[in-house]
Amino acid sequence: MNPDASTLWRAPRWALAVLLACLGMVGPFSIDTYLPAFSGIAQALNATPVEMQQTLSSYLLGFAVMNLFHGALSDSFGRRPVVLWGMVVFTLASLGCALAGTIGQLVFWRTVQGMSAGAGVVVSRAIIRDMFPPSEAQRVMSQVTIFFGIAPAIAPMVGGFLFVHADWHSIFWFLVLIGAALVVANWRLLPETLHQDQKQPFHVGSLMRGYRQMCTNRRFLLLALASGIPFNGMFLYVLAAPVFLGEHLHLAPTQFFWFFCFSIGGIMGGAWMSGRLAGKIKPRHQIRHGFVIMLLVSVLNVTLNLLLKPSPFWALPVIAVFAFGWALMVPVVTLMVLDQAPDRRGMASSLQACIGSAANGLVAGVVVPLVMHSTVALALASMCMMGIGLVAWIKVKPQMY
Secondary structure, three states, X not given: OOOOHHHHOOOOHHHHHHHHHHHHHHHHHHHHOOHHHHHHHHHHHOOOHHHHHHHHHHHHHHHHHHHHXXXXXXXHHOHHHHXXXXXXXXXXXXXXHHHOOOHHHHHHHHHHHHHHHHHHHHHHHHHHHHHOOHHHHHHHHHXXXXXXXXXXXXXXXXXXXXXXXXXXXXXXXXXXXXXXXXXXXXXHHOOOOOOHHHOOOOOHHHHHHHHHHHHOOHHHHHHHHHHHOOOHHHHHHHHOHHHHHHHHOOOOHHHOXXXXXXXXXXXXXXXXXXXXXXXXXXXXXXXXXXXXXXHHHHHHHHHHHHHOOOOHHHHHHHHHHHHHHHHHHHHHHHHHHHOOOOOOHHHHHHHHHHHHHHHHHHHHHHHHHHHOOOHHHHHHHHHHHHHHHHHHHHHHHHHHO
């Protein structure tokens, strides 16, 4: 923690949480906002489905690769410069997407967009730990988690509205406005939170040694898996929403918002409860509660899908409770990940984000296309995502005593 933290930010804590949450939303929001316009973009640019898929995979690739470096750069040059330059490049890349006249141009600018968007996600986590002691950091991380979970749920609705009432270009112009607003807001409000004594020299050799130490740190890797993989137990339903909601639950497009309301409600409830429990119960107990909730609801989800005809009346509440369990435990685990490298929290955040984004890309590109046509397969895949995180936590837990 920065010893001068109390003098760096004198406004209410929630105001800093909102600023950091907006930075954290950029990545997931720009992934999903343009999905409703896939067909319209393909028609306008004369692109094949495979070429359109490349606009998503190229973004995820750029996002994952640069996630390895945003945090490490912030450890050497400071949090504020990395955030500002990241948002400037994101704004310019969004402008390139809005003006793209060919599918090749769109793929290129989406790659640049992905490479820059991760700066907000990665560095905002390190800033939280710079500014707050553990219990306070958990409360702020819980507030940020609310926004992080909301972003992938509301993004398709925003994108669909813009596409229907304007055209696909308007989606990227909207992202340009978001990027520009974040540049201005962070330029005026965000202080440099990395203390001068905590800055790391920017040497390739030192950087590689830091990566090697973390990649061989069993506890770090297990905690990163425990925090990142279970999210996909809910996220795969978001990615499969058109098929899951339309074909399996027989909801009209105008009724899709119910799914997002339940998902967002679960995340907000779990994150709120996580903040309320901060400092009142032991962190490992809170993590255990979250995993128990996810385990029980995963078993219930599989059982109901095996025995009953799919229905929104029970399917949507089940997903909401799963989201509640995830949001209850993830702020605590995320802080544990960062504390594995107190002198390189930016790098730790980078590796954690890289693992999470790689998992998201794998689920989006491989898992969802394989399981989305069966509700039983979706439920089993969701349980597997939760199970990976649970096994990782069980293996790391004995090291806490």
